[in-house]
Amino acid sequence: MTIKSKRIHLIETDPNRLTLLEKQDWESGSWDLIEAKAKQLVGGSILFHKKKSEPSFFGGVILNYRIQDKAVLKGQVIFKFQYLADHRNVATDNKGWSGDMKVVLK
Secondary structure, three states: OOOOOEEEEEEOOOHHHOEEEEOOEEEEEEEOOOHHHHHHHOOOEEEEEOOOOOOOOEEEEEEEEEEOOOHHHOOOEEEEEEEOHHHOOOOOOOOOOEOOEEEEEO
């Protein structure tokens, strides 16, 4: 398993927010996260869950991020990541969640 020590777990109930760019490269939807944390997460893992209590259904390694420029979502982070099959079915405990996300920066 290649789950990184730096990682972000996200609750994603709308898989249509995940966009295939090319081959195994994807973009996440927009997330309310400060840019400094997004920058620290590059090279780490991104894991999408339907519920906090369920294992991830999708994920991969974060390649980069960009800041949303659309008026309604301005300033939110969109992650570009490479899908990896071993980022599916990854569980995490209930500690450390803040709303729809859990950030681990070890």
